Amino acid sequence: MTEIQPAIWKRFSKKQSLERYGIEFVLLLIFIWATQSVDIYWPFVTDAPAQAVDLLHRMTPPSVVFIKAIIPSMIETINIATLSTIFAVILSFPLAILNARNTTPHPIVQMVARVIIVTSRSVNELVWGLIFVVFFGPGVVAGVAALTMRSLGFMAKLVSESIEEIDHGQVEAMRATGANGAKVFIFGVLPQVMPIIIGTSIFRWDINIRQSSVIGLVGAGGIGILLTSSMNMFKWQNVSMILISIFVVVLAGEYVSATVRKKLT
Amino acid sequence: MSDTGASTVWKRDHFIKNPILRWIVILVGSAYLIYAINDMNFNLDRMRTGWPRAVDFFQRMFPPDYSRWTMIYKGVFESLQMAIIATTVSIFLAIPLSLAAAANISVKFVYVIARAFIVLARSFPPILVAIMFVKAFGFGPFPGILTLSFTALGFMGKLLAEAIENIDKGQVEAVRATGANWFKVQLYGVAPQVLPRYVGLSIYLLDINLRASTIIGIVGAGGIGGALFNAFHRYEYDTALAILIAIIVIVLVMEFISSKVRSRLQ
Numbered sequence: 413m414t415e416i417q418p419a420i421w422k423r424f425s426k427k428q429s430l431e432r433y434g435i436e437f438v439l440l441l442i443f444i445w446a447t448q449s450v451d452i453y454w455p456f457v458t459d460a461p462a463q464a465v466d467l468l469h470r471m472t473p474p475s476v477v478f479i480k481a482i483i484p485s486m487i488e489t490i491n492i493a494t495l496s497t498i499f500a501v502i503l504s505f506p507l508a509i510l511n512a513r514n515t516t517p518h519p520i521v522q523m524v525a526r527v528i529i530v531t532s533r534s535v536n537e538l539v540w541g542l543i544f545v546v547f548f549g550p551g552v553v554a555g556v557a558a559l560t561m562r563s564l565g566f567m568a569k570l571v572s573e574s575i576e577e578i579d580h581g582q583v584e585a586m587r588a589t590g591a592n593g594a595k596v597f598i599f600g601v602l603p604q605v606m607p608i609i610i611g612t613s614i615f616r617w618d619i620n621i622r623q624s625s626v627i628g629l630v631g632a633g634g635i636g637i638l639l640t641s642s643m644n645m646f647k648w649q650n651v652s653m654i655l656i657s658i659f660v661v662v663l664a665g666e667y668v669s670a671t672v673r674k675k676l677t
Numbered sequence: 678m679s680d681t682g683a684s685t686v687w688k689r690d691h692f693i694k695n696p697i698l699r700w701i702v703i704l705v706g707s708a709y710l711i712y713a714i715n716d717m718n719f720n721l722d723r724m725r726t727g728w729p730r731a732v733d734f735f736q737r738m739f740p741p742d743y744s745r746w747t748m749i750y751k752g753v754f755e756s757l758q759m760a761i762i763a764t765t766v767s768i769f770l771a772i773p774l775s776l777a778a779a780a781n782i783s784v785k786f787v788y789v790i791a792r793a794f795i796v797l798a799r800s801f802p803p804i805l806v807a808i809m810f811v812k813a814f815g816f817g818p819f820p821g822i823l824t825l826s827f828t829a830l831g832f833m834g835k836l837l838a839e840a841i842e843n844i845d846k847g848q849v850e851a852v853r854a855t856g857a858n859w860f861k862v863q864l865y866g867v868a869p870q871v872l873p874r875y876v877g878l879s880i881y882l883l884d885i886n887l888r889a890s891t892i893i894g895i896v897g898a899g900g901i902g903g904a905l906f907n908a909f910h911r912y913e914y915d916t917a918l919a920i921l922i923a924i925i926v927i928v929l930v931m932e933f934i935s936s937k938v939r940s941r942l943q
Contacts, residue, residue: 443765446758450822451899456815467813491713498710534925536892538804542909547731548724552717626804629896639805643812655805662800 471652478650481638482657489634490661492552492627493620496559501613503560504567511568512575515601525568532565537623541632550631558632559624563616574608575601611673618669625658734914741922742915749923752894752901757927759818759900760886763825768879770830775837776863782841791834798831807893818899825886825893832885836878837871844870877939884935891924 424432509515511525540558548554578601586600628636635654642650693699743749777783777791803824810820844867852866894902901924908917 442761446761449754450758450762450818451755452819452822453815453817456817456819460814460819463813467809488716491716494709495713495717530929531925534888534928535921536888538892538895539905539921542906543734546734547727549727553719556717622800622802626802629804629808639808643808655801655809658805659797659800663796666800 467648470648473649474653474656475647475649476653478653479657481650482635482654485635485638486657486661488552489624489628489636490621492555492559492634493617493624493665496556496563496624497613497617497620499556499560500563500567500616501609504564504571505609507564507568508571508575509597512572514578514580515575515597525572529565529568529572532561533569534565535562537562537627538630541627541630545631550633552633554631555624555627555633558627559620562623563620566619567612567616570612571605571609574605578604607676610676614669614672614676618665621665622662625662737912737914738918740915741919742913743919745916745919748904749901749920752904752920753891753923753927755818756887756890756894756900756902759821759825759890760883763822763829763890764879764883764886766822766826767829767833768875768882770826771833771837774830774834775841776867778834778838779841781844781846782863782867791838795831795834795838798827799835801828803828803889803893804896807898808896811897816897816899821890821893821898821900824898825889828889829882829886833878833882837875840871840874841867873942877942880935880938884931887931888928891928 422429507525507528510517510521511529513522516522516525537558540561541554544554544557544561548557582604583596583600586596591599624634625639626636628634628638629640631637635658639651639654642648642654691699693702774791774794777787778795780788783791806827807820807824810823814820814823848870849862849866852862857865890900890902892900892902894900894904895906897903901920905917905920905924908914908920
């Protein structure tokens with residue numbers, strides 16, 4: 413070797429480290445900008461630990477008898493999650509076909525489908541909840557509609573991506589047998605994307621269990637309504653019991669979802 | 678050939694092979710569906726009264742009203758600031774947390790505590806955490822930042838701990854063989870292996886936090902969400918639509934940046 417090695421090993425050359433320091437410096441500046449200009453009321457911050465202890469104190473012990481009110485509300489929550497997942501799966505299916513590059517009938521149709529998917533995905537379920545409460549009035553129906561709308565884009569995006577990645581040979585084999593368009597789809601495309609559809613549905617159901625516990629805050633049904641009313645009445649021991657139940661149900665949902673998905677793959 | 682004999686008509690395999698199990702699944706499934714849909718109390722009359730309201734709603738939504746542009750602008754910036762601060766806090770705290778939650782590095786006692794924390798932080802939707810923090814600490818971006826940091830820490834801690842658990846042990850042992858102390862082993866043996874994943878996750882986290890920061894304002898935890906909620910409650914649907922569009926735009930821009938950076942990292 414002609415080059416003289418430095419005595420201490422360094423991972424990056426001088427230019428590389430300068431670049432790295434540059435990026436880090438910019439990130440630091442962004443962070444400083446954010447902390448300096450954010451509108452934080454500092455007495456709240458210094459007071460925070462005391463307030464947290466105070467609230468925890470008021471929340472203990474959780475009111476065990478309140479479970480009687482929680483259970484029906486929790487069943488409603490789970491129903492909202494399940495129904496909205498089912499509706500979203502059904503509705504997302506045509507949307508996914510229209511959106512996938514290889515199955516869309518026309519680029520314009522594909523663009524419309526994409527706009528629907530993007531809107532559905534980027535608007536939070538609480539906002540959908542606000543909108544559907546105006547339509548249907550407060551209650552379960554608004555909640556199911558809100559979660560369906562939110563899940564729709566998520567499902568359609570993942571399913572259409574998997575349609576785009578299918579093996580074309582099977583489609584052509586079907587076509588070679590003289591099958592018509594619908595049959596090509598049912599026997600050539602569908603079997604290939606079915607595992608993805610089922611896996612994604614169960615994953616979405618898991619997410620919806622979590623979210624359905626929240627949408628009650630805007631009046632869209634489920635345990636969230638009970639939570640809001642308990643808070644407004646300062647019944648903190650009921651609140652902590654509700655939080656514990658949500659925690660348990662979410663964990664159970666995650667467990668079911670993980671087990672089923674493991675079995676399928 | 679199988680003993681079923683060659684039928685002239687080919688049939689697809691059933692998804693669930695066992696016929697008894699298949700019928701149980703179908704029956705239980707449909708029974709549940711009927712019950713759940715009934716339980717929804719879907720009321721056609723209410724839909725009929727709701728329809729004119731829906732039409733009215735849309736008419737009032739268009740065109741979006743940007744007259745209160747400064748309010749939208751301020752809210753969006755606050756959301757952005759909250760997301761940046763919370764992401765920074767959580768990516769730093771995630772380092773000790775994920776080391777504590779990695780089975781191959783941590784000791785049993787610390788491991789259990791760290792994992793319990795991760796499960797707790799991951800299970801609650803951000804909005805729920807935000808309500809509790811708002812009740813405890815008052816309104817504004819401060820409880821919002823706490824919320825985002827807490828939930829993000831659970832997410833980051835879990836994925837980073839999994840990455841650490843999957844590292845190549847050889848490199849760690851090679852560094853240890855040089856006589857390096859514990860910190861140096863982590864720094865030169867573990868860190869380089871998970872660094873790309875760490876950077877990728879950090880950017881993804883910013884993306885997630887920005888999404889959440891636009892919404893937790895609904896319960897008073899700062900950001901653009903508060904303005905949106907107020908607009909809905911004052912029936913100013915045109916302003917609400919303007920805010921919604923602003924949210925969609927920044928969420929999409931962030932998603933675009935995040936996916937670009939992450940695909941460059943790989």
